[in-house]
Amino acid sequence: xxxxxxxxxxxxxxxxxxxxxxxxxxxxxxxxxxxxxxxxxxxxxxxxxxxxxxxxxxxxxxxxxxxxxxxxxxxxxxxxxxxxxxxxxxxxxxxxxxxxxxxxxxxxxxxxxxxxxxxxxxxxxxxxxxxxxxxxxxxxxxxxxxxxxxxxxxxxxxxxxxxxxxxxxxxxxxxxxxxxxxxxxxxxxxxxxxxxxxxxxxxxxxxxxxxxxxxxxxxxxxxxxxxxxxxxxxxxxxxxxxxxxxxxxxxxxxxxxxxxxx
Numbered sequence: 001x002x003x004x005x006x007x008x009x010x011x012x013x014x015x016x017x018x019x020x021x022x023x024x025x026x027x028x029x030x031x032x033x034x035x036x037x038x039x040x041x042x043x044x045x046x047x048x049x050x051x052x053x054x055x056x057x058x059x060x061x062x063x064x065x066x067x068x069x070x071x072x073x074x075x076x077x078x079x080x081x082x083x084x085x086x087x088x089x090x091x092x093x094x095x096x097x098x099x100x101x102x103x104x105x106x107x108x109x110x111x112x113x114x115x116x117x118x119x120x121x122x123x124x125x126x127x128x129x130x131x132x133x134x135x136x137x138x139x140x141x142x143x144x145x146x147x148x149x150x151x152x153x154x155x156x157x158x159x160x161x162x163x164x165x166x167x168x169x170x171x172x173x174x175x176x177x178x179x180x181x182x183x184x185x186x187x188x189x190x191x192x193x194x195x196x197x198x199x200x201x202x203x204x205x206x207x208x209x210x211x212x213x214x215x216x217x218x219x220x221x222x223x224x225x226x227x228x229x230x231x232x233x234x235x236x237x238x239x240x241x242x243x244x245x246x247x248x249x250x251x252x253x254x255x256x257x258x259x260x261x262x
Contacts, residue, residue: 011221011222011223012221012222012224013065013219013220013221013222014177014181014182014183014184014185014219014220014222014231015063015065015184015185015217015218015219016173016176016177016184016185016186016187016217016218016219016234017059017063017067017184017185017186017187017215017216017217017218018173018187018189018193018194018197018215018216018218019055019081019085019186019187019188019189019194019213019214019215020189020190020191020193020194020210020211020212020213020214020215020244021044021048021052021073021075021077021078021080021081021188021189021190021212021213022044022045022047022048022049022050022051022052022055022077022080022081022084022212022213023044023045023047023048023051023212024042024043024044024045024048024077025042025043025044025045025048025077026039026042027045028045028047033120033121038076038129039121040117040118040121040122040123040128041075041076041077041128042076042077043076043077043080044076044077044080044081048077048080048081048212048213049080049084051212051213052080052081052084052085052088052213053084053085053087053088054088055085055088055213055215056084056085056086056087056088056089057088058243059085059089059215060088060089063217065184066099066184067089067100067184067185067186068099068100068101068180068182068183068184068185069100069101069102069103069145069180069183069184069185069186070082070085070086070100070101070102070103070143070185070186070187070188071102071103071104071105071108071176071185071186071187071188072102072103072104072105072108072139072187072188072189073104073105073108073109073110073188073189073190073193074104074105074106074109074128074130074132074135074155075109075110075190076138078108078188078189078190079104079135079138079139080138081188081213082102082139082188083138083139083140085186085188086100086102086139086140086143100143101143101144101145101148102139102140102143102144102145103144103145103148103150104132104135104136104150105150105151105152105172105176105187106130106150106152106153106154106155106156107150107151107152107156107168107169107172108169108172108187108188108189108190108193109155109156109189109190110190110192111160111162111165111190111192112126112155112156112157112158112159112160112165113158113159113160113161113162113165114159115162116165116190116192122158125158126157126158126159128155130155132150151172151175151176151179152168152172156168162192165192166192166196166199166200169189169192169193169196169197169200170196170200173187173196173197173200173218173234174234177220177231177234178231181222181229181231182222182229191210191214194207194210194214194215194216194245195207195210197216197218197236198216198236198245198247199247201218201233201234201235201236202236202247202249204249204250205236205247205248205249206247206248206249206250207245207246207247208246208247208248209245209246210244210245211244211245212244213244214243214244214245215238215243215244215245216236216237216238216243216245217236217237217238217243218234218235218236218237219234219235219237220232220233220234220235
């Protein structure tokens with residue numbers, strides 16, 4: 001959808017949906033990690049698969065734009081979430097199977113620290129052992145974009161701080177959007193990534209909770225003149241609690257609603 005802006009520039013909108021993965025298996029089977037080859041990388045639980053598929057159906061009904069590209073964290077639970085999402089989205093306007101491309105993006109990974117990945121399951125050398133080709137093999141072959149140039153060539157260093165992870169998520173959202181200015185994007189990541197999508201683009205917002213498969217929608221105007229794109233600022237369109245993400249805006253000082261006028 002586009003319209004004429006000032007001085008003849010064409011105004012359109014780019015949409016970016018940022019979503020958390022579904023329920024992880026080790027939360028249902030705590031003993032799983034003790035014998036798992038990759039205890040730091042649990043798959044989805046069956047409940048997570050079902051939630052991801054249902055969320056895709058909900059997204060298909062609610063969005064009014066086609067999604068051209070899906071970017072996904074290399075963690076198994078995110079890859080499996082993406083598989084379910086694409087399957088449920090592909091019957092409607094949200095995804096055109098012949099056009100959508102899915103890519104693994106290291107920058108969307110979990111926070112690389114012991115706050116997010118329990119020390120008793122994290123590899124001692126911090127090497128998660130991800131291989132892009134192996135990750136891609138878990139996705140439907142016909143939608144994998146093997147030619148994409150990844151924004152992050154490798155995983156962040158182990159024990160990055162929360163602030164470093166936040167800066168990573170924020171920059172990656174902008175970089176991916178800037179790289180594909182004519183396409184709407186779906187980013188499948190982790191809870192912290194969704195939190196950052198809220199706090200970075202909704203001034204002073206503080207996130208209370210990001211449910212499994214909770215997501216938010218960002219939108220920004222795009223101006224094109226003389227075949228060159230210029231982007232406006234992202235707005236957060238999702239209201240608190242609307243799609244599994246709850247946040248609040250601190251009330252300004254002196255705005256006590258219980259005060260009465262003289």
